Amino acid sequence: MSAAAETTTADGNAAKTPAARKERTTLAILLRSPAFLVGAAIVLFWAFCAAFAPYFVPYDPLADDLLNTLAPPSAEHWFGTDQIGRDVFSRVLVGARDILTIAPLATLLGTTVGTAVGLVMGYFGGWVDAIIGRLIEVLLSLPLIIVALMVLVALGPSTPTVVVVVGLVFTPLVARTVRAAVLSERHLDYVPAAAVRGENALHVMFVEILPNIWPPIIVEATVRLGYAIFTIASLSFLGFGVQPPSPDWGLAIAENYGVLVGGFWWTVVPATVATASLVVGVNLVAEGLQRAVAE
Amino acid sequence: MSRTSTISPDAAEASPALELDDLSVAYTVRGRDLPVLANVSLTIARGEAYGLVGESGSGKSTVALALQRVLPANGRICGGYARVAGKDVAELGAAELRRMRAKDVAMVFQDPGKALNPSLTVGRQMAEVFEILGSSGSEARKRGEEMLGRVRISDPARVMASFPHQLSGGMQQRVVIAMALAKDPALLILDEPTTGLDATIEAEVLDLVDTLRQEFGAAVLFISHNLAAVASLCNRVGVLYAGKLVEEGPARELFSDPRHPYTAGLLRCLPRAGFKGGAALDNIPGFPPPPGSITSGCVFAPRCGLVQDRCRIDEPPLYEVGNGRGSRCHFHDRVDDLPRMSEAPPVNTPERGPEVEPVLKLEHLSKTYTLPGNRKVQALRDVSLTLDPGETLGLVGESGSGKSTLANLVLGLAEHDEGGRIDLDGKPIPADVHARPREAVKAIQIVFQNPDSALNRAHTVKHLIGRAVEKLAGIAGKQRDSRVRHLLEAVRLTPRQLPAKPRQLSGGMKQRVAVARAFAADPRVIVCDEPTSALDVSVQSAILNLLSELQAERQVSYILISHDLGVVRHLSDRIAVMYLGRLMEIGPARSVIEGPHHPYTEALLSAAPTVTGERGARIRLEGQIPSPIDPPSGCVFNTRCPRKFAKICETEEPPFVLDDEGHAIRCHLPREKLGRGRKMEGVAVGEAGA
Amino acid sequence: MRSPFGRFLLRRLGLSLLTLWLVSVVVFLGAQVLPGDPGRAVLGPLADARAVAALNREIGADRPPVEIYVSWVGGMLQGDLGQSYAYRAPVAPFVGDAMLKSLKLVGMIFVIVVPLGVGAGVVAALNVGKPIDRIISVASLSLTVIPEFVSAIALILVFAVILRWLPLSASWPAGAGPLTQLEHLILPALPLVIVLFGYIARMARAGTVEALSSDYTRTAVLKGLPWRTVLTRHVLRNALVPTITVIAAQTGYALGGLVVVETLFRYQGIGNLVLSAAKAKDFAMLQAGILAIGAFFIVATLIADCITVMLNPRLRAELGR
Numbered sequence A: 001m002s003a004a005a006e007t008t009t010a011d012g013n014a015a016k017t018p019a020a021r022k023e024r025t026t027l028a029i030l031l032r033s034p035a036f037l038v039g040a041a042i043v044l045f046w047a048f049c050a051a052f053a054p055y056f057v058p059y060d061p062l063a064d065d066l067l068n069t070l071a072p073p074s075a076e077h078w079f080g081t082d083q084i085g086r087d088v089f090s091r092v093l094v095g096a097r098d099i100l101t102i103a104p105l106a107t108l109l110g111t112t113v114g115t116a117v118g119l120v121m122g123y124f125g126g127w128v129d130a131i132i133g134r135l136i137e138v139l140l141s142l143p144l145i146i147v148a149l150m151v152l153v154a155l156g157p158s159t160p161t162v163v164v165v166v167g168l169v170f171t172p173l174v175a176r177t178v179r180a181a182v183l184s185e186r187h188l189d190y191v192p193a194a195a196v197r198g199e200n201a202l203h204v205m206f207v208e209i210l211p212n213i214w215p216p217i218i219v220e221a222t223v224r225l226g227y228a229i230f231t232i233a234s235l236s237f238l239g240f241g242v243q244p245p246s247p248d249w250g251l252a253i254a255e256n257y258g259v260l261v262g263g264f265w266w267t268v269v270p271a272t273v274a275t276a277s278l279v280v281g282v283n284l285v286a287e288g289l290q291r292a293v294a295e
Numbered sequence B: 001m002s003r004t005s006t007i008s009p010d011a012a013e014a015s016p017a018l019e020l021d022d023l024s025v026a027y028t029v030r031g032r033d034l035p036v037l038a039n040v041s042l043t044i045a046r047g048e049a050y051g052l053v054g055e056s057g058s059g060k061s062t063v064a065l066a067l068q069r070v071l072p073a074n075g076r077i078c079g080g081y082a083r084v085a086g087k088d089v090a091e092l093g094a095a096e097l098r099r100m101r102a103k104d105v106a107m108v109f110q111d112p113g114k115a116l117n118p119s120l121t122v123g124r125q126m127a128e129v130f131e132i133l134g135s136s137g138s139e140a141r142k143r144g145e146e147m148l149g150r151v152r153i154s155d156p157a158r159v160m161a162s163f164p165h166q167l168s169g170g171m172q173q174r175v176v177i178a179m180a181l182a183k184d185p186a187l188l189i190l191d192e193p194t195t196g197l198d199a200t201i202e203a204e205v206l207d208l209v210d211t212l213r214q215e216f217g218a219a220v221l222f223i224s225h226n227l228a229a230v231a232s233l234c235n236r237v238g239v240l241y242a243g244k245l246v247e248e249g250p251a252r253e254l255f256s257d258p259r260h261p262y263t264a265g266l267l268r269c270l271p272r273a274g275f276k277g278g279a280a281l282d283n284i285p286g287f288p289p290p291p292g293s294i295t296s297g298c299v300f301a302p303r304c305g306l307v308q309d310r311c312r313i314d315e316p317p318l319y320e321v322g323n324g325r326g327s328r329c330h331f332h333d334r335v336d337d338l339p340r341m342s343e344a345p346p347v348n349t350p351e352r353g354p355e356v357e358p359v360l361k362l363e364h365l366s367k368t369y370t371l372p373g374n375r376k377v378q379a380l381r382d383v384s385l386t387l388d389p390g391e392t393l394g395l396v397g398e399s400g401s402g403k404s405t406l407a408n409l410v411l412g413l414a415e416h417d418e419g420g421r422i423d424l425d426g427k428p429i430p431a432d433v434h435a436r437p438r439e440a441v442k443a444i445q446i447v448f449q450n451p452d453s454a455l456n457r458a459h460t461v462k463h464l465i466g467r468a469v470e471k472l473a474g475i476a477g478k479q480r481d482s483r484v485r486h487l488l489e490a491v492r493l494t495p496r497q498l499p500a501k502p503r504q505l506s507g508g509m510k511q512r513v514a515v516a517r518a519f520a521a522d523p524r525v526i527v528c529d530e531p532t533s534a535l536d537v538s539v540q541s542a543i544l545n546l547l548s549e550l551q552a553e554r555q556v557s558y559i560l561i562s563h564d565l566g567v568v569r570h571l572s573d574r575i576a577v578m579y580l581g582r583l584m585e586i587g588p589a590r591s592v593i594e595g596p597h598h599p600y601t602e603a604l605l606s607a608a609p610t611v612t613g614e615r616g617a618r619i620r621l622e623g624q625i626p627s628p629i630d631p632p633s634g635c636v637f638n639t640r641c642p643r644k645f646a647k648i649c650e651t652e653e654p655p656f657v658l659d660d661e662g663h664a665i666r667c668h669l670p671r672e673k674l675g676r677g678r679k680m681e682g683v684a685v686g687e688a689g690a
Numbered sequence C: 001m002r003s004p005f006g007r008f009l010l011r012r013l014g015l016s017l018l019t020l021w022l023v024s025v026v027v028f029l030g031a032q033v034l035p036g037d038p039g040r041a042v043l044g045p046l047a048d049a050r051a052v053a054a055l056n057r058e059i060g061a062d063r064p065p066v067e068i069y070v071s072w073v074g075g076m077l078q079g080d081l082g083q084s085y086a087y088r089a090p091v092a093p094f095v096g097d098a099m100l101k102s103l104k105l106v107g108m109i110f111v112i113v114v115p116l117g118v119g120a121g122v123v124a125a126l127n128v129g130k131p132i133d134r135i136i137s138v139a140s141l142s143l144t145v146i147p148e149f150v151s152a153i154a155l156i157l158v159f160a161v162i163l164r165w166l167p168l169s170a171s172w173p174a175g176a177g178p179l180t181q182l183e184h185l186i187l188p189a190l191p192l193v194i195v196l197f198g199y200i201a202r203m204a205r206a207g208t209v210e211a212l213s214s215d216y217t218r219t220a221v222l223k224g225l226p227w228r229t230v231l232t233r234h235v236l237r238n239a240l241v242p243t244i245t246v247i248a249a250q251t252g253y254a255l256g257g258l259v260v261v262e263t264l265f266r267y268q269g270i271g272n273l274v275l276s277a278a279k280a281k282d283f284a285m286l287q288a289g290i291l292a293i294g295a296f297f298i299v300a301t302l303i304a305d306c307i308t309v310m311l312n313p314r315l316r317a318e319l320g321r
Helices: A002-010 A013-032 A034-056 A088-094 A096-124 A126-140 A144-155 A159-186 A190-195 A201-238 A249-259 A269-294 B009-013 B060-067 B094-103 B122-132 B137-150 B156-161 B169-182 B199-216 B227-233 B251-256 B261-269 B309-313 B332-337 B403-411 B438-443 B461-473 B477-490 B507-518 B537-554 B565-571 B589-594 B599-607 C002-033 C038-043 C049-058 C065-077 C092-126 C131-144 C148-162 C178-212 C215-222 C227-264 C270-280 C283-311 C313-320
Strands: B018-029 B032-044 B049-053 B075-084 B105-108 B187-191 B219-224 B236-241 B244-250 B360-371 B375-387 B392-396 B421-424 B444-447 B525-529 B557-561 B574-579 B582-588
Touching: A013 A034, A013 A269, A034 A088, A034 A096, A034 A269, A088 A096, A088 A249, A088 A269, A096 A126, A096 A159, A096 A201, A096 A249, A096 A269, A126 A159, A126 C002, A144 A159, A144 A201, A144 C002, A144 C227, A144 C270, A144 C283, A159 A201, A190 A201, A201 A249, A201 A269, A201 C148, A201 C227, A249 A269, A249 C148, A269 C131, A269 C148, B018 B060, B032 B060, B032 B075, B032 B219, B032 B236, B032 B244, B049 B060, B049 B227, B060 B075, B060 B187, B060 B219, B105 B169, B105 C215, B122 B137, B122 B156, B122 B169, B137 B156, B137 B169, B169 B199, B199 B219, B199 B227, B199 B599, B219 B227, B227 B251, B236 B251, B236 B261, B244 B251, B244 B261, B261 B537, B360 B403, B375 B403, B375 B582, B392 B403, B392 B565, B403 B444, B403 B525, B403 B557, B438 B444, B438 B461, B444 B507, B461 B477, B461 B507, B477 B507, B507 B537, B537 B557, B537 B565, B557 B565, B565 B589, B574 B589, B574 B599, B582 B589, B582 B599, C002 C065, C002 C283, C038 C049, C092 C131, C092 C178, C092 C227, C092 C270, C092 C283, C131 C178, C148 C178, C148 C227, C178 C227, C215 C227, C227 C270, C227 C283, C270 C283
Parallel strands: B049 B219, B049 B236, B105 B187, B187 B219, B392 B557, B392 B574, B444 B525, B525 B557
Antiparallel strands: B018 B032, B018 B075, B236 B244, B360 B375, B360 B421, B574 B582
16 A cells, blocks of 8 residues: 555654754754853852852851951962951852852742743733733833842842742743744644644643743743843842842942952952853853754 | 847857756755755756756755855755856856846745845835846836836836735735846746745736746746646746656656656646546655665665666666657656556545435534724625535635635634534534534544644654544543554554654654544544645645545545645535635536536636646636625625626625535526536546556 | 824824833832831831831821822822932932933943944844854853943953043043043943843844845845845845844843942932932832833833834834724
């Protein structure tokens, strides 16, 4: 029979290879991209510090030494000491801890809620989409940092509040991305195909559509992680994020940038470089993922 | 204008419009060179129309890109020459290349909507062509406007001032053709110029190209997968398979007496003359080889019914097979002996008559959509029809005719207006699929046009079919799995495909999975929405045969939506013709096609080209399909009707009454004055497949 | 052409007002309702209950929220943005003054970043895949995520502390001429330029790449047009329209970044005002400041939408319907 001939010649190796090749290449593309590798290395380094730095840094990052304040870098204090004599090197390594806890949690929250909202908007469309869309536009017409600031002033800064606030300000952004992804799936025939076998909306959204929009969601989540770090660091710098005496970078910069003009650069520069390297690292990873997904 | 319609003697003496000599093109993919075209040689004389046919992936579009030097960045000419009007394109410097593009060669692409710059007026874009050739601004505009007139645009000044999106698809394609011919090129390349246009518009565009070609004396390279369109326009044809030109010759002879098994096979895949139960379609087993995978012997050997050991070793040269014809087949003289590659499927003949209860009965179905601004569109108006068990009803009409709306109402994907009624096996069912009992849901299923879209790419074949079985038949576990296996067998797939995801399957296999899913739980009615139009010709026929076979086996009824009249005629017991949301005609397939029939049906039939190269009495429709927001009064077809005869057409909707045969025509003209079709069986040239 | 555009403008204006109203509700909820007891929030947990009640009465927080909202909006319609608790004075002049200063800074930022970002994006797109594209892409990508206070520190260190080319403070002496003012604004502008550069460059690159690979560009090339004409007439026009929307959206972002930059450089703009109000728990000042930022953003997107519509014939035609 003809049709049988079509299948027998085709399946087996010939039919399998394209897909197998695709999966392999996604990883291969990532591993061959220098930008991604550099980014991943930076992120892993700081993740390692966040987890283990307290066990191996030379000094207690919180211990002051009032006899040895603002000491320049030396063999004893590699990055010098700050205004109350704390070891800057130890503080920078341990300083990764708060930001790398709060930012991923906030991202997770924002991505989860945003994905749900985006699915609902894209799937139902019509007035549901119109109303939520209007609300999102309202939220986005205020700079994120201002919204976060406003809520944190009202509720008082604390770690859980920061997680929730940053997570929620990211929700509309994630929702918008997910909505767009859903819309491009929505017109595909597998959606009516599910309807003609009587599937309900939840099934269509979460079993049919969601598995197809993972790539943009993952990319969006990595991008959001970068901005979560950015936002939380900025909030800490402004005094509404991580609270003293944490060695957090944003906080450290806020505490010490006043003495910059006096030439005590070492109190500020390490935390600055650390923050910059982390955000750039996360972003390079995000970019690598995006390219790999696109190919 | 000074240009004349005849070819001047010195032009005829000059070099050919196009000469490809052993042209090879390769794309570099991940460091590997994949040959896309291998040693293609062909010549197009001045003023000649040459058709290049082939299925997707055959390399036909690459020819067009290579000879204008617009290959993608990873593609390059790796051997041979392409000469346009005597100039080797590979040798041209930047300025000469630009001059060649400005003067000698022009191209019309598939999608005219994309080929025009959305933010410039048509006038600006037309004028450009003349400015390059040295006209001043105002002169260029004037000549642009003249040019639009020459492509039979009735209101050039308005079109000049329009932006592309304000024009219909057919109008856009005329503009693109005008832009192409404006430079009076030696060679005009048309790459699938009518794909995506409605049949009546397609016919219009093909006619236009045919006329203009003679007026301008340009040579034409017509690239298409549509054998019939090529046959109707071209003098000579080349058949491309896997990057090789396997056969070449004068169009008529090549299509009536193919000398290569691939060409012969393709022709047998086409539903041509005959109705349901007539000549069965054959198909070509297997797939075209991926580029570069066949290194010795004939590229077609793995799929060929005449294959011998020699074919796998020696690559056949282009044998001369008489009168300007060539074939790359060692056994070109035995092509007539090519065996059938598939059994003819059994054909179901439904019982009809007053005692047979229809499986589906639609009464007064209408669908009104409300647009923003509270404007109403009646996408479907008062459609009543019945469908008998085991019957196929073909549904034809141009886009916007309401075919898809009707299908959606039957499926419950959209709810019909109050006053309508759908009966399944004599019992009324709710309008919304979610309100229907499971028995009704499983009874009405669908096969979509494009399996890539209809199959969720995140799921495996097992899940795709299994979920439908679970949901519709209400069985799970072992029972479900064995049902899935049975279904796979029924559509000629094997359990090895169970863990595969759609992208691991070929187009034909994907459509089989979609068919299997539709049959998950003993359906009574399946809507087949253009089930083969996303597929290559050779795969198409296998799916059509499968549908016939399953129908005979299971007594299922089909509602077959297709723009391809050949397909509709081949499968349908009855045909319904729709226009602007109304049924214009319904009746037994033979009566509808052979007539007397509605003037609109007549126009549709005459628009469809056939491989035999003849398009019947040329009845062409004037103007565009009116907007359904504001349909014409009286007979909705009156604004385009070539047979409009009296005031009554504009004032009164014609009656729609079934005669004894079950044939109804919505026209004021009496039956005896209505047109008749060609007798189909009569002209069945090249019924080699039978 | 005029009347459809007029209708569009009217509709778009109505939409903006709706958004503005919703923003005012959000701001009100955030600054007035969320804190619960403003008096307690200001005076702290140890303060005397009578003092808290007195303060609440003074700032009018003892009334039901709806009443407070209505009187706030009512006041605003008459140009009264409320009374500052910290300054014991009307809020409006402070907000107006700060907004004006911030606008100078934002203007400076956009004058620098728009040509730079668009130029870099187009250059990258024209050299897709080549080293220059990779450099611009990676640079724009990395710079975008560097928090303003981080780059500001680096800039201060280099230009104000080590090289001493530019003044450290953004505030110019009273009566300074425009040039001096410019000099003071460069350093505060740069951190935001760095952040915004990436956004704009990436958008311009994406738009240009898409236009370059479009069928209409291929048509233009095959017409035999000189490359320069293809580029200016066919590619860039279509490529850069979406960038305008991005630029407008980023003005809103820039205003958020001002909080950090103005604090660092001690510049008395709207960001600084909002932060000081937040720290002082001066809720009237805070909500007026935030509302001003929201209003500014809404106006910016409104203008961008109008420009987009005017440049895009397709959108323009849709308005006519």
